[in-house]
Amino acid sequence: MTLRSLCAAATAAGLAATAPALHAQGISDDVIRIGFITDMSSVYSDLDGPAGVQAIRMAIADAGGEIAGKKIELLFADHQNKADIASARAREWFDQQRLDMLVGGTNSGTSLAMAAVAAEKKRPFIAIGAGASDLTNAQCSPYTVHYAYDTVALARGTGSAVVKDGGKSWFFLTADYAFGHALERDTANVVKQAGGEVKGQVRAPLGASDFSSFLLQAQSSGAQILGLANAGGDTINSVKAANEFGVTPAMKIAGLLVFINDVHSLGLQATQGMYLTDGWYWDQSDAARAWAAKFETAVGRKPSMVQAADYSAAAFYLNAVKATGTDDADTVMKWMKSNRIDDFFTSGGYVREDGRMVHDMYLMQVKTPAESKGPWDYYKVVATLPGEEVYTKLSESTCKLVKK
Amino acid sequence: MTTVFGIPIQALLGQLLLGLVNGSFYAVLSLGLAVIFGLLNVINFAHGALYMLGAFAAWMGYAYLGLNYWAMLLLAPLAVGAAGIVIERLLLRHLYRLDHLYGLLLTFGLTLLIEGLMRSFYGVSGQPYSAPEALRGATNLGFMVLPNYRAWVVAASVTVCLATWFVIERTRLGALLRAATENARLVESFGVNVPLMVTLTYGFGVALAGFAGVLAAPVLQISPLMGSNLIIVVFAVVVIGGMGSILGAILTGLGLGVVEGLTKVFWPEASSTVVFIVMAIVLLLRPAGLFGREK
Numbered sequence: 001m002t003l004r005s006l007c008a009a010a011t012a013a014g015l016a017a018t019a020p021a022l023h024a025q026g027i028s029d030d031v032i033r034i035g036f037i038t039d040m041s042s043v044y045s046d047l048d049g050p051a052g053v054q055a056i057r058m059a060i061a062d063a064g065g066e067i068a069g070k071k072i073e074l075l076f077a078d079h080q081n082k083a084d085i086a087s088a089r090a091r092e093w094f095d096q097q098r099l100d101m102l103v104g105g106t107n108s109g110t111s112l113a114m115a116a117v118a119a120e121k122k123r124p125f126i127a128i129g130a131g132a133s134d135l136t137n138a139q140c141s142p143y144t145v146h147y148a149y150d151t152v153a154l155a156r157g158t159g160s161a162v163v164k165d166g167g168k169s170w171f172f173l174t175a176d177y178a179f180g181h182a183l184e185r186d187t188a189n190v191v192k193q194a195g196g197e198v199k200g201q202v203r204a205p206l207g208a209s210d211f212s213s214f215l216l217q218a219q220s221s222g223a224q225i226l227g228l229a230n231a232g233g234d235t236i237n238s239v240k241a242a243n244e245f246g247v248t249p250a251m252k253i254a255g256l257l258v259f260i261n262d263v264h265s266l267g268l269q270a271t272q273g274m275y276l277t278d279g280w281y282w283d284q285s286d287a288a289r290a291w292a293a294k295f296e297t298a299v300g301r302k303p304s305m306v307q308a309a310d311y312s313a314a315a316f317y318l319n320a321v322k323a324t325g326t327d328d329a330d331t332v333m334k335w336m337k338s339n340r341i342d343d344f345f346t347s348g349g350y351v352r353e354d355g356r357m358v359h360d361m362y363l364m365q366v367k368t369p370a371e372s373k374g375p376w377d378y379y380k381v382v383a384t385l386p387g388e389e390v391y392t393k394l395s396e397s398t399c400k401l402v403k404k
Numbered sequence: 405m406t407t408v409f410g411i412p413i414q415a416l417l418g419q420l421l422l423g424l425v426n427g428s429f430y431a432v433l434s435l436g437l438a439v440i441f442g443l444l445n446v447i448n449f450a451h452g453a454l455y456m457l458g459a460f461a462a463w464m465g466y467a468y469l470g471l472n473y474w475a476m477l478l479l480a481p482l483a484v485g486a487a488g489i490v491i492e493r494l495l496l497r498h499l500y501r502l503d504h505l506y507g508l509l510l511t512f513g514l515t516l517l518i519e520g521l522m523r524s525f526y527g528v529s530g531q532p533y534s535a536p537e538a539l540r541g542a543t544n545l546g547f548m549v550l551p552n553y554r555a556w557v558v559a560a561s562v563t564v565c566l567a568t569w570f571v572i573e574r575t576r577l578g579a580l581l582r583a584a585t586e587n588a589r590l591v592e593s594f595g596v597n598v599p600l601m602v603t604l605t606y607g608f609g610v611a612l613a614g615f616a617g618v619l620a621a622p623v624l625q626i627s628p629l630m631g632s633n634l635i636i637v638v639f640a641v642v643v644i645g646g647m648g649s650i651l652g653a654i655l656t657g658l659g660l661g662v663v664e665g666l667t668k669v670f671w672p673e674a675s676s677t678v679v680f681i682v683m684a685i686v687l688l689l690r691p692a693g694l695f696g697r698e699k
Contacts (some may be wrong), residue, residue, distance in 0.1 A: 041520075041523060041524070042523075042528060043528050043629070044528075045527065045528055046527045046528055046529045047529075176672075176673050202672050203672055203673050204668075204672055204675070205672075205673065205674075205675055205676035205677070206676075207633055207676070208675065208676055209426065209429075209624075209633060209634055209637070210422075210425075210426050210623075210624075212422050212425075212554075213419055213422050213423075213665055213668035213669065213675075214668065214672065216415070216418055216419065216422070216548065217415075217668075217669070217672075220415060233530070233625060233627065233629070236529070236530060236625045237624060237625055240623070240624070240625060241623075244535075244542075244551045244553070244554075244623070245542070245549065245551060246542055246549050246551075261529050262529065264529070265529035265530050265531065265532060265625065266532055266625075267532040269534070270532070
């Protein structure tokens with residue numbers, strides 16, 4: 001307790017933020033403890049999961065495993081896509097394990113639950129795999145950072161860029177639940193604003209066994225672009241059926257939530273020509289390639305955007321601890337909101353007052369088998385989407401922390 | 405153009421045909437379940453997991469051994485059937501004296517085990533698998549473009565279903581099987597090895613699941629979860645057809661595929677529920693199912 005009030009005093013004096021501490025006066029109980037709760041075994045475990053743990057381990061190793069003589073520890077757990085498990089585990093870690101920072105993996109429901117616990121315990125929470133833009137809007141918190149992407153950016157990125165690229169008329173194949181409806185609505189608005197037209201939509205039940213019927217309906221609409229407002233296995237089976245029934249390539253597919261692991265498991269034959277928005281691609285820069293190669297040696301496959309962001313966020317947090325000499329939550333949050341991120345994941349990314357990490361996104365088009373030089377060589381960058389344009393603008397934000 | 409309820413008749417024909425394709429999967433899967441229930445009185449919850457294993461076997465045969473689709477169409481059901489025989493000999497056998505529920509619990513546990521193992525080995529995104537060269541491409545039927553592979557699915561399923569029906573209902577072997585379920589002791593006294601017959605029947609029932617798995621491999625993503633998505637619908641099909649009725653399972657499978665296909669056009673949101681609505685109505689009016697016999 002005395003240590004923490006000392007830290008607060010130091011922060012108030014502006015010492016911690018300006019000069020790196022010469023001796024670590026503020027590492028609580030002499031360990032920097034990072035927690036990671038994600039889907040380790042179910043539908044989202046390929047794009048994050050155990051390989052995401054590996055990414056955070058790499059960040060800890062690259063920081064030397066310790067800061068100023070204090071060890072960095074990693075705890076991780078499987079939330080099984082259940083919000084109650086995620087929040088119970090987070091609570092236990094904060095209370096009993098004296099966790100200093102929590103990283104949230106895939107699944108928005110679990111991340112919203114964990115964000116609430118972290119806000120109550122006043123500890124930093126970095127959401128990575130979750131997409132819901134609520135994390136930095138209605139349910140924002142001074143302790144939440146939303147790092148990799150969100151549904152608004154995906155809808156705006158894909159929606160406006162595809163219309164600009166000539167895809168004027170759209171038909172939506174939507175998963176019939178809240179997430180699908182929101183994604184369809186957001187994208188449809190963007191398409192109309194950009195001068196496009198929505199010719200119709202069909203709402204398919206979540207986890208439908210066969211999508212061919214819905215695709216024939218899409219085909220007969222005569223639209224140029226098929227917007228897939230679904231995710232995971234539904235996306236995969238829709239793309240497969242579209243390919244089989246000759247809906248593509250006459251109609252181009254715009255996947256609104258597609259990860260590189262989905263493309264990998266579908267193969268290029270089925271996915272070629274598909275548009276999608278991603279926050280990071282392993283082949284986008286020398287630094288990205290170098291890191292991806294290290295990751296591949298450890299895990300056996302290329303990293304997804306989410307796994308890359310796991311590393312980047314953990315490293316950013318550790319930099320904050322190193323620079324301020326403390327793991328005090330308020331000090332670290334202040335540092336993270338006043339320093340830019342420059343690494344292989346983003347150059348010049350920054351965390352806003354609402355917790356949104358703003359960085360450039362990319363509109364990708366999947367290569368044809370002939371264009372691809374080998375496994376994981378899947379994307380062409382069609383357009384770079386500046387972070388300021390694709391993320392929710394502060395003027396539109398519903399977050400109570402944003403002063404208007 | 406002629407329309408029915410605002411839908412062009414040509415589009416409707418297309419959807420009917422697609423319903424038939426999906427119905428073929430239901431038919432083969434529910435047939436396996438019906439055979440097992442009819443002759444063993446076991447509610448085989450592991451059917452979905454074994455269907456998934458059939459699809460994975462097709463993929464593994466290609467990925468590790470270079471065996472093509474046609475070879476695996478034969479080998480995968482044999483492998484799955486062999487796995488079924490092991491399950492029956494080691495585990496199920498001991499439960500025949502007990503209530504149906506024990507068999508259901510055991511096979512449900514097996515499902516969790518098999519799916520968990522496959523998930524930890526192969527992840528959840530699934531594996532890609534292409535249709536065989538000879539069946540790629542599509543045929544223009546005038547009212548729709550039908551991928552050749554889907555046509556093959558219907559033909560293969562219907563053939564296998566009818567052959568199974570014929571063996572069970574019209575041959576001496578089938579007669580013995582049916583007699584053994586009525587009174588095993590009496591049949592044994594004629595010198596028939598009933599336990600062996602039961603083992604082979606279970607093996608054959610799950611081999612049908614493996615066969616459906618191979619048929620589905622090029623159409624759906626091969627993922628450890630593919631079986632659990634389908635098995636509940638298939639159970640509903642068996643209940644509607646009448647538990648244990650062979651012909652009931654086949655006809656209901658095809659029929660419900662069509663009903664589901666039409667729902668996808670007129671009310672897409674309800675298409676995953678319609679099978680259960682039909683089930684509720686049938687159970688109210690005919691508790692033994694459409695083709696079942698009251699006991």
